[in-house]
Amino acid sequence: MKTCWVIYNGSLTSNKFRDQAELTAEAAERAGVRVRTVKNYEVMMQLDAGFIPPDFAILLDKDVLLGYFLVSRGVPVYNDPAVIDLCDNKAKQYIALAQAGVPMPRTIVAPKVYPAFSIRDSGYFEGVLEALGLPMIIKEGHGSFGMKVYLIESAEAFYDKVESLRGVDFVFQEFVATSRGRDIRVNVVGGEIVAAMHRESETDFRANITNGGKASPVELTDAQAALALQAAEAVGAVFAGVDLLFGPDGAPLVCEVNAAAHIRNILNVTGVNVADAMISYILEELA
Ligand SMILES: Nc1ncnc2c1ncn2[C@@H]1O[C@H](COP(=O)(O)OP(=O)(O)O)[C@@H](O)[C@H]1O
Ligand SMILES: [Mg+2]
Incomplete structure (x- = not known):
């Protein structure tokens, strides 16, 4: 019998993180795996000490240091912490997606500006305004549930936002007006749509x-299905x-890839427990 740790972040108080871990653990149990649901801080990352490792770990959090630590001890970790790391910074992620030729909104990665300094008078921001126009999206590198994504509608709001983001990784992005308030979430496991x-x-x-969107099941077009698979592959995400x-001509564009995607809503909407597919993928890979 294989052993598995399902790891979530113990510092977050919202129930949805624990719930996600339980959904995943239940799927592992159904598949005959001996599971421990673990808060990230329950694994002491003491570098000069040993521990009894599980056969594999599912990292449902962005504690990539824990992921790297486990990998260093020979534990297969899903997703690969390097992939979680890449996806957790949207700027890095968009660089990878663009490199792979994945269709996405036009995007400019903001330069690093140290918090005590400003490039307000350099002419840089005027170049961004000229390239993307208004309204425009500004998106922080680290953010989930839409909380760090801003719709910028005026020059004043634009300058206020960029000044407030000194010291933070972020991108400027074309606002895809044809997709206002709507998108499609696709869960991919091991190169297949689940x-x-x-x-x-x-x-x-x-x-x-989390922000008020209402979900319903959807039949993907061939183009949407192909693009979702291409995007997951471009960042190396197994899950x-x-x-x-929805692009202006109806063609899909990639908004982002989540490497630690929540699975409760998709279960409620479609009846599919994505974790079942995750576990069977892992068991096949480790067999
Ligand atoms: N360039 C864009 N144009 C139009 N809508 C966008 C754009 N980027 C993001 N959105 C909207 O904002 C939501 C949150 O953005 P996303 O990049 O997925 O960040 P998060 O990680 O917070 O979910 C998306 O689901 C989509 O509805
Ligand atoms: Mg999103």
Whole structure:
């Protein structure tokens, strides 16, 4: 019998993180795996000490240091912490997606500006405004549930936002108006599509369910399915929650790839427990 740790972040108080871990642990149990649901801080990363490793670990969090630590001790970790690391910084992720030729909104990665300094008078920002126009999206590198994604509608809001983000990784992005308030979430496991849902908000430009979006099952077009798989592959994600936008000509664009995607909403909407596919993928790979 194989042993597995399902790791989530113990510092987050919202129930949804524990719930996600339980959904995953239940799937592992169904597949005959002996599971321990572990808070990240319950694994002491003492570098000069040993521990009894599990046969594999599922890292549902962005504690990539823990992932690297476990990998250093020979534990197979899913997703690969390097992939979680890449996806957790949207700027890095977009560089990888662009390199792979993945269709996405036009994006400019913001330069590093040290918090005590400003490049306000350099002419740089005027260049960005000229390239992308308004309205525009500004998106922080680290952020989930739509919380660090901003719709910028005026020059004043633009300058306020860029000044407030000194010291933070972020990108400027074309606002895809044809996708306002709606997107598609596609869950990919091991190069296959497992489930998909359409999300739509009546109150916000962001479709995230946590932010008020309503979800419904959706049949993907061939183009949407192919793009979701291409995006997951481009960042190396075995498990991925890919967000797709509706481009002006109806063609899909990649909004982002989540390497630690939540699976509760997709279960509620489609009846598919993505974790079952995750576990069977891992067991096949480790067999
Ligand atoms: N360039 C864009 N144009 C239009 N809508 C966008 C764009 N980028 C993001 N959105 C909307 O904002 C939501 C959150 O953005 P996303 O990049 O997925 O960040 P998060 O990690 O917070 O979910 C998306 O689901 C989508 O509805
Ligand atoms: Mg998203």
